[in-house]
Amino acid sequence: MKNVSKVFSNGTLALSDMSLDVKAGEFLSLLGPSGCGKSTALRIIAGLGDASSGTIDWPSSQLNSRGLPEGDISFVFQEPTLMPWQTVFGNVYLPLRLNGVSKSAAREQIMDTLATVGLADFAESYPRELSGGMKMRVSIARALVTHPRLLLMDEPFAALDEITRHKLNDDVLRLWQQTGVTVIFVTHSVYESAYLSNRIVVMKARPGQVYSDLALADHGVRDEHFRTSEAYRATCEQVSNALQQAIISAGGDH
Amino acid sequence: MSDITQTTSVQAASDAETEPRPIVPAKTSMSERWLRIGIPFSMLAAVILIWHLYVTINDVPHYILPGPALVVESLLNDWPTLFPALWITTKITFMALGLALIGGVGLAIFLVQSKWIELAFFPFAVVLQVTPIVAVAPLILIYAPNTQTALLICAFLVAFFPILSNMVAGLKSVDHNLLNLFDLYGASRWQQLIYLKIPAAQPYFMAGLRIGGGLALIAAVVAEFAAGSAGAESGLAFRLLESQYRLNIPRLFAALILLSLLGIAIFALTSFISWLALHKWHESSIKREN
Numbered sequence: 001m002k003n004v005s006k007v008f009s010n011g012t013l014a015l016s017d018m019s020l021d022v023k024a025g026e027f028l029s030l031l032g033p034s035g036c037g038k039s040t041a042l043r044i045i046a047g048l049g050d051a052s053s054g055t056i057d058w059p060s061s062q063l064n065s066r067g068l069p070e071g072d073i074s075f076v077f078q079e080p081t082l083m084p085w086q087t088v089f090g091n092v093y094l095p096l097r098l099n100g101v102s103k104s105a106a107r108e109q110i111m112d113t114l115a116t117v118g119l120a121d122f123a124e125s126y127p128r129e130l131s132g133g134m135k136m137r138v139s140i141a142r143a144l145v146t147h148p149r150l151l152l153m154d155e156p157f158a159a160l161d162e163i164t165r166h167k168l169n170d171d172v173l174r175l176w177q178q179t180g181v182t183v184i185f186v187t188h189s190v191y192e193s194a195y196l197s198n199r200i201v202v203m204k205a206r207p208g209q210v211y212s213d214l215a216l217a218d219h220g221v222r223d224e225h226f227r228t229s230e231a232y233r234a235t236c237e238q239v240s241n242a243l244q245q246a247i248i249s250a251g252g253d254h
Numbered sequence: 255m256s257d258i259t260q261t262t263s264v265q266a267a268s269d270a271e272t273e274p275r276p277i278v279p280a281k282t283s284m285s286e287r288w289l290r291i292g293i294p295f296s297m298l299a300a301v302i303l304i305w306h307l308y309v310t311i312n313d314v315p316h317y318i319l320p321g322p323a324l325v326v327e328s329l330l331n332d333w334p335t336l337f338p339a340l341w342i343t344t345k346i347t348f349m350a351l352g353l354a355l356i357g358g359v360g361l362a363i364f365l366v367q368s369k370w371i372e373l374a375f376f377p378f379a380v381v382l383q384v385t386p387i388v389a390v391a392p393l394i395l396i397y398a399p400n401t402q403t404a405l406l407i408c409a410f411l412v413a414f415f416p417i418l419s420n421m422v423a424g425l426k427s428v429d430h431n432l433l434n435l436f437d438l439y440g441a442s443r444w445q446q447l448i449y450l451k452i453p454a455a456q457p458y459f460m461a462g463l464r465i466g467g468g469l470a471l472i473a474a475v476v477a478e479f480a481a482g483s484a485g486a487e488s489g490l491a492f493r494l495l496e497s498q499y500r501l502n503i504p505r506l507f508a509a510l511i512l513l514s515l516l517g518i519a520i521f522a523l524t525s526f527i528s529w530l531a532l533h534k535w536h537e538s539s540i541k542r543e544n
Contacts, residue, residue, distance in 0.1 A: 048434050075438050081431040084535045085453045097449065098439045126535045 015040055017054075020201065022184065024149070027176055029193035030186045031239065032203030033247055038186045041203075042152050045184065046075050074143035076153040080135035082127040082142075088114070089123040092142045099146075113145045116175060133164035137171070144175065151176075153185045157192070169195055190243060194235040202239070204246035212242045320504040328504035329511065336493060336505075340512050343474055343489035346402070347520065350409030351470045357410070358417030358462065363447065366425045383415045387473055391480035401481050405489070408477030413470035417462040424458025425451045457536050460528035467524040471517055490516075 015037045022028055030038040043049045045056060074095075082091045089110060096106040114120045117137040127135055136156060143151055153172075157165045173196060176183055187193050193200050200214045216235060302322050308314070309321040316324055329336070365372045391408055398404035428451055436446050478491035490509050497506035532538060 046438055048437065073438065075435065077431045077435075079431060081429065081435060083432065083450070083453065085456065094435075094449070095439050098436070098441045098445055128535060128537075 015044075015051075018203075022182060024182055025180055026199055027173075027183045027197045028185065028199045028201060029197040030184060030201050030203060031190065031193045031243060032188065033243070034188060036203045036246075038203050039154050042075075042154050042184060042186050046073055046152050048075075072149040074146060074148040074151050076136075076139050076143050076151070076156045078155045078158055080127070080132075080139040082135060082138055084127050087124050087126055088119060088130070088138050091127070091138055092145050094142060095146045110145060113141045116144070116178070117141045117171065131164075132160055133168060136160065136164075136168060140168075140172070140175070144179065144181075147179070149182060151181045151183045153183065155186050155188065158188070165192070172196065190236055190240045194232060194239050200239055200242075202242045202246050204249055212246070214239065214242060317501045317503050320507060324504045325507040325511065328502075329508035332505050332508060336490070336509060336512060339488060339490045339493045339509070340516065342402075342487065343471075343478075343491070343513070344516060346405050346409055346474045346489060347467075347471045347516070350406055350474065351413050351467055351520075353406075353410045354413035354417050354466055354470065355463070358414050358466070359421050359459070362418055362421035362425060363452075365422055366451070367443075372422075379415070379418065382411065383419075387412050388476055388480055391477050394477075395481055402487060404481055405474055405477045408480075409470045409473040412473035413466040416465040416469060417459070420458045420462030420465070421455060424455025427458065428454045456531055457538060460524075460531060464521070464524045464528060467520045468517065471513075471520055475513065 018037075018041060020041075030041065032038045040049065044051050083094070086094075092110050092113060093103065093106055096109070097103075111120060111123065114123055117140055119134065119137055119141065122130065122134065127138070130138065139156070157168050160168065169192065172183075172185075175181075185193070185196060194216075198216050200216065202212045202214070306322050309319055314321075320328070361375075365375060387408055390411070391404070394407050395401070395404045398407060432450060432454075433446070436450055441449070474489065475491040478489050479495065490513050493509045494506055494513075497503070497509060
């Protein structure tokens, strides 16, 4: 996935000449202070907003009418964004249903995906019966059910408590390792990005730009022990410093 | 009265569905259930008793205020006259409501397709909605081929707007992120309508249905007052007027009771439909747990 350059403007300059080259299989975190345009960048990649200038290049040749690789991109929003009138099963079925897959043909795929996020027993529940973390899992299952090659996540766990958040971080890591999907993960948490990613792109605000691009060494297994390890602490410090400098260079206020 | 009816029916239905609460002993909830049914009915019985006592003790003439027994007697004796009238009113109300549902939902879907369509039709919707229907009734009577059709049109117009405006609001109230999600998966306009907008509009539609159902009955009665129809094809409103002219007050009360029962039946029916559609997922139909 090659994302060349784009300038975005709606009165204010949200993104200015931002360039990003995402490699297949990466877990990339977009980190930055609020209002730095990281969500905007993600939405442009997803085709949910148009860039004022610049282009996004995709490696695959099969592009749909909107210039996106059909069925290859999934998006997880900050809120679970579930349809309350549908069961968990119905919500996960949605992307397949929109592609014209019949319910019986999709059943196995849906149940498998639900099993990977640990919700196989809740297929017939309605969203209102689930906790915040479980709703988020449904949202992730819905994103994964189409076996996408690129998973875009827009601060998906920002509204969750820390324990749930740690658990879901582990789940996302496990799914990333299992499926080999490329992930672009927008967050404003240094710790979350240091825990999850193998590459962290720090952005600065006004206008939104890439400030620094940190490739992280492979630390091996990431689990509860990793959270207390020296390597993790060093990464956090490095990322935190980069973020501080990004904020200072943007004028200090945020 | 009708409010209480609804609460108890919804309560009983949801009680039947949810599991028994472990901490609260079953005895308490049973006695509470009896009270829920008992209190409204004993209140009603008390009011009827006071009415009866007042009429007998003061010896009120029956052409001013008939006692409850006389009203029931009249209801039974005049049933051959009253029942066809009740049937006509019921028929007009439900036909009007049915047409209003088809028209209201259909037009709402058409209107939300483009903001230009909505802008073009908006003035008509406002003019028709704010003009009192009784004022338009004489005009409708001139244009309609017969009185029945005129009544139907009046009742339709009144029931139509709450359904239309609720449905438009509902179709527009879709979660923006869900719309984004549908865009992301390349959903067609049709898919967006069927899988997202119409289901999301359900709670609004149900509110419109309940308001429209009540208004259709009111309009069917008011329009008949305005039309002044007579003969075999007339509804309960005509029987009300006729009873008043003849000073047959017991029959007037009997007709009123029938109208009120019809209103309750419509309210219960629309509430039940709404409960059926929403009870599994929508907040309005879910009992608060804290």
